[in-house]
Amino acid sequence: MSHLLEINNLDVKFDTDEGRITAIDNVSLTLDQGKVLGIVGESGSGKSVTAKSIMQLNPGNTIYNDNAEIIIDDENVLKFRSKHDLKKIRGGKVSMIFQEPMASFAPAIKIGSQMVEQLMLHKPLDKKEARNISIDMLNRVGIADAEKRFNQYAFELSGGMRQRAMIAMALSTMPKLLLADEPTTALDVTIQAQVINLMKDIIKEFNMGVIFITHDLGVIAQVADDVAVMYLGSVVEQGPVNEILKNPMHPYTKGLINALPDINNLDAPLTPIPGNIPSPLDRPAGCVFRTRCPHASQDGKESKVKMGLVEVKPGHWLDRCGVDCGNK
Amino acid sequence: MSENIVSVNNLSVSFDYQENFLSKKQKIKAVNNINIKIKKGSFFGLVGESGSGKTTLGRAILGANKISQGNVIFHDDQRDYDLTSISSKEMKEYRKKAQLIFQDPYAALSPRMTVRDIIAEPLEVMRITSSREETDARVRDIAAKCRLNLEHLRRFPHAFSGGQRQRISIARALVSNPKFIVADESVAALDVSIQADILNLLKQLQHELNLTYLFISHDLSVVAHVCDIVAVMYLGHIVEMAPSRELFANPKHPYTKALLSSIPSIDPENKSKAIELEGEIPSAMNPPSGCVFRTRCPHASADGKEGNIEMGLVEVEPDHWVDRCGVNCG
Numbered sequence: 001m002s003h004l005l006e007i008n009n010l011d012v013k014f015d016t017d018e019g020r021i022t023a024i025d026n027v028s029l030t031l032d033q034g035k036v037l038g039i040v041g042e043s044g045s046g047k048s049v050t051a052k053s054i055m056q057l058n059p060g061n062t063i064y065n066d067n068a069e070i071i072i073d074d075e076n077v078l079k080f081r082s083k084h085d086l087k088k089i090r091g092g093k094v095s096m097i098f099q100e101p102m103a104s105f106a107p108a109i110k111i112g113s114q115m116v117e118q119l120m121l122h123k124p125l126d127k128k129e130a131r132n133i134s135i136d137m138l139n140r141v142g143i144a145d146a147e148k149r150f151n152q153y154a155f156e157l158s159g160g161m162r163q164r165a166m167i168a169m170a171l172s173t174m175p176k177l178l179l180a181d182e183p184t185t186a187l188d189v190t191i192q193a194q195v196i197n198l199m200k201d202i203i204k205e206f207n208m209g210v211i212f213i214t215h216d217l218g219v220i221a222q223v224a225d226d227v228a229v230m231y232l233g234s235v236v237e238q239g240p241v242n243e244i245l246k247n248p249m250h251p252y253t254k255g256l257i258n259a260l261p262d263i264n265n266l267d268a269p270l271t272p273i274p275g276n277i278p279s280p281l282d283r284p285a286g287c288v289f290r291t292r293c294p295h296a297s298q299d300g301k302e303s304k305v306k307m308g309l310v311e312v313k314p315g316h317w318l319d320r321c322g323v324d325c326g327n328k
Numbered sequence: 329m330s331e332n333i334v335s336v337n338n339l340s341v342s343f344d345y346q347e348n349f350l351s352k353k354q355k356i357k358a359v360n361n362i363n364i365k366i367k368k369g370s371f372f373g374l375v376g377e378s379g380s381g382k383t384t385l386g387r388a389i390l391g392a393n394k395i396s397q398g399n400v401i402f403h404d405d406q407r408d409y410d411l412t413s414i415s416s417k418e419m420k421e422y423r424k425k426a427q428l429i430f431q432d433p434y435a436a437l438s439p440r441m442t443v444r445d446i447i448a449e450p451l452e453v454m455r456i457t458s459s460r461e462e463t464d465a466r467v468r469d470i471a472a473k474c475r476l477n478l479e480h481l482r483r484f485p486h487a488f489s490g491g492q493r494q495r496i497s498i499a500r501a502l503v504s505n506p507k508f509i510v511a512d513e514s515v516a517a518l519d520v521s522i523q524a525d526i527l528n529l530l531k532q533l534q535h536e537l538n539l540t541y542l543f544i545s546h547d548l549s550v551v552a553h554v555c556d557i558v559a560v561m562y563l564g565h566i567v568e569m570a571p572s573r574e575l576f577a578n579p580k581h582p583y584t585k586a587l588l589s590s591i592p593s594i595d596p597e598n599k600s601k602a603i604e605l606e607g608e609i610p611s612a613m614n615p616p617s618g619c620v621f622r623t624r625c626p627h628a629s630a631d632g633k634e635g636n637i638e639m640g641l642v643e644v645e646p647d648h649w650v651d652r653c654g655v656n657c658g
Contacts, residue, residue, distance in 0.1 A: 042519035043490075158608050159378075188377035188546065188609070193590040193602040215519065218592030222599060242596045259524040261549040263576060263591060270553060272525035276489040 004209040005031040005054070005072055005177055011065035012049055012058065012233075020063075021280045023049045025233045025288075025307070033176070036203060036210045038224030038241065040217060040256075044277055046233040047213045051179045054211075055090050056080065072177065092122050095170035099182035101162035105154035112150035115169045122173045137168040142198060160191035164198065171202065178203075178210045184219060196222055217260060221245055229253050232278065232288040234307055239316040249312065250322035252289050287321035295325035333508055333540045334366040334389060338398035341381075341388050345613065356612050358384040360564040361398070363641070366508075366540060371531075373555030373572065374544045375587070379609050380561040382544045386510045389542065390426055391419060402426065402508070424454055427501040431513035433493035437485040444481040447471060447500045456504055466503060473533065474499040491522035495529065502537065512544045527554050548591055552576050557647075560584050563609060563620040565639050570648040580644060581654035583621050619653035627657035 012024035024046045031037045039047040052058045054070055054077065070078045077089045098104045106114060115134040119125060125133070131150075138146035141164040154162055163183060170178060180199070184192040200223060203210055212223055220227055221241060228238040229252065237250040248254045255273040262268055275292040278284060286303035290296045302321055309317040341359040346352075359381040366372045374382045387393040389400050391411050402409040402422060409422050427450075430436040437446055447467045450456075457463040471481060474495045485493055494514065501509060511530065515523045531554060533539060545551050551558055552572060559569040560583065568581040579585045586603040593599075605624045610616060616623050622634035634653055641649040 042521060160608050189548070189590040190377065190586060190605045191608060192592075193604055196592065197602070197604065216592065217520075218594045221594050221596040222592045245594060245596055255521060257594065259521045260594060261524075261527075261547075261553040262594070263549040263552050263588070266552055266573065266576070270524035270527055272523075272528065273521035276491055276522070277519065279489075 002074070003030045003071075004033045005029075005211075006069070007050070007054075008067075008069040008071070009065070010050070010053060010068040010070065012046070012053055013063045014059070015061040015063060018281055022283055023233050023280065024053070027230075027233075027235055028309075029228060029235070029238075031177070031209045031211065033209050034203075034207045035226065036212050036224045038220040038227040039211060039213045039230060040215065040220050040227060041230035042215060042277060044232065044280060045230040047230050048181055049233075050230075051096070051181055051211055051213055053078070054177075054179060055094055055096060056086065057090075057096075087122065091118055091173055091175075093175055094177045094179065095173060095175040096179040096181065097163075097166050097170050097183045099185050101159070101166045101186070102154060104166060105162065107154055110151055110153055111157070111165055115150075115165075115172060118169065119172050133172055134168070137172045138165065141165070141168045141171075141202070142194075143168070159187055160194060163187060163191075163195055167195075167198070167202070171206065174206070176208055178208055179213070180210060181213045182215070183212075185214065185216070192219075199223065217245065217256060229256070232280070232283060234288050234319070235309065235317075236289065236319045236322060237317065238309060239313075243313070243316050247316075249316070249318050250289075251293050251295055251325055252322075255292075255294075287319070290321070293325065331367055332365045333368045333403055334364075334542075335401045335403070336362055336364045336366075336385075336389065336398070337401070338363060339385070339388060339395060339400060340397040341384050341393050342396045354613065357396075357564055357615070358612060359388065361639070362566055364559060364566070364569070366542060367557075368540055369534075369538065370557060371534065371541050371543060371555045373551040373558040374542060374561060375546065375548055375551050375558060376561035377546060377609055379563070379612060381564040381612075382561050383512055385561070386428075386512055386542055386544050390428055390510055391422060392428075404507075420454065424456065424504045425506050426508040426510070427504065427506040429494075429497055429501045429509060429511045429514045432517050433490055433497050434517070436497050437493060439485055441484070442481065443471075443476070443483055443485065443488075443496055446485070446496060447481075447503055450500060450504045454504055467499075470499045470503045473536065474502070475529065489522075490518050491525060494518060494522075494526050498526075498529065498533070502533065502539075505537075507538070508540050508542070510542045510544065513546070514543075515550060516545065516547065523550070530554070548576075548587060560587070563615055564612060565620055565651070566641060566649075567621060567651045567654060568649065569641065570645075574645070574648055578648075580648070580650045581621075582625050582627055582657055583654070586626075619651070621651075622653070625657065 007029045010024055010027045014021045041047045069076050080086050116130040119130040135146045135150055143149050143164050184195050224241045227241045227244050228235045231252050237253045258271040273292050284291050286305045290302035296302055305321045308320050310320050312318045339362045342355045342357045345354045345356050376382045395412050400411040448463050451463050476495055515526050555572045558572050558575050559566045562583050568584045586605050589603045607624055618635040618637045622628045628634055637653045640652050642652050642655055644650050
């Protein structure tokens, strides 16, 4: 069976004044219809850049490698250049939900007009049909009084409501693939719980594939089927969410889980991962995690390791360097 | 000598609000009739969602917001400072004793000053030290306590990561030797692997320097881990207050219960059971009458009798305080 989305050997570099920065290093991921792939990592780990590459939304100084492939429906969307082609992946087959819903809506245009505008770009609809679909979508994401909200501006809606409207807008074109970039991070916990439940229902109802990006392992545990843990542009561990969170093997994944305050075990000490996330300008050679790894050797031999995932158990992939040190 | 360092009595803070220049001025009560006592040496947690008034309360205790009703008293060793009747000269004294750590370490540090100058600024502004040598010695001392290297002092903030910047902010807050610190969402902007490091540092400094914290956060798991006593705020009111362990093991108010159940569990098999609250926090401009939580409360009665209940904390178990309305429905 072919996958809904296949990312092969993706490298992303940015040309900046300070030099060429590696944002993504050899990332390969697959996603099937109806599944949720969680990407978890800290700031600078490249999770957003990965998602934006799918829609080619990275800035103009981005350099992709030649042999990278992002395949949706047997087409390498990374090679799309014409407006007509790009439209297919920007809002057509693929939609995106962003972290800050206030920043994603135009402030001076009514919510409804924005929804209708993008819907008519992608579907052969007249204004009235587009309006009906939009209001129906707003209803489905649990916005009360949808007709009234349709004619309001983003600032008139509360944070949770805006995020619901954003989800409604992203889903109105019936995408096959939804990219959700930290969709609940800016929300209060009680509202976050509402939005997570809503997203779970919608994912089931629309049977689409979802890439869910977050730094919050708790959110990942609740929504994702599979998870990829990223650190400084590389995937260091990947597999079914149950397996990865219950049986983490990479020292970074373990460190992340131990650093998390657990409300059910208040006696457990908080264990930070030592050191700081290196600047992408001096990305460590070899194993990217070695500068903070508790198992790193004195002689620095990890700097000569070539990174790459190895299947240690069926479905459980682990970076080569982490295979050895995970056993220590 | 009191065993408390801060007493807040019937404190209310309101802001004037005018929709446009023609409309009538309205009062918004951001903090409503709050009573808390913060014990010396405690780690006092204040949790709540956005708009609950936790920052306003913290700022009022520091004298940065005008107090509309009630009072705030800071108990120093020799004397008390009453913030409602404090003179500007006394205020300068008070500023040395009570300091604030901000949320965003990227916004809080001037990009044009070296780390040494950033940390030294409070000493110079408050005229605590008399010579450059003395200032430098104090800066070096506090920097070492906050685990900054001496070579860091010559650099500018852009050279540092989020966690290091937050350590610089902490050093600046502590350089005047304060006794009381308000930490307002001080780890919210940090990555999890760094957050634990800053929390451990705050704990360690508390013991070394005999500090008392008011720790403001929206993150219940963080608060549960570091705080001794926790107050939960909703729409300007404290709805529940108890020693940390008691509160998390035995929450009584329906809002506290909902908050706790909303934390997504890291165990994938433990899906579920978030008590989903209807709607969102109402606007402070137009708060519900009576129990402020009743519009979202799963136990609210159909006849709306909660609209007539006056809010106020009741001690249900030793040191465990719950809002009157929440006692029954819990």
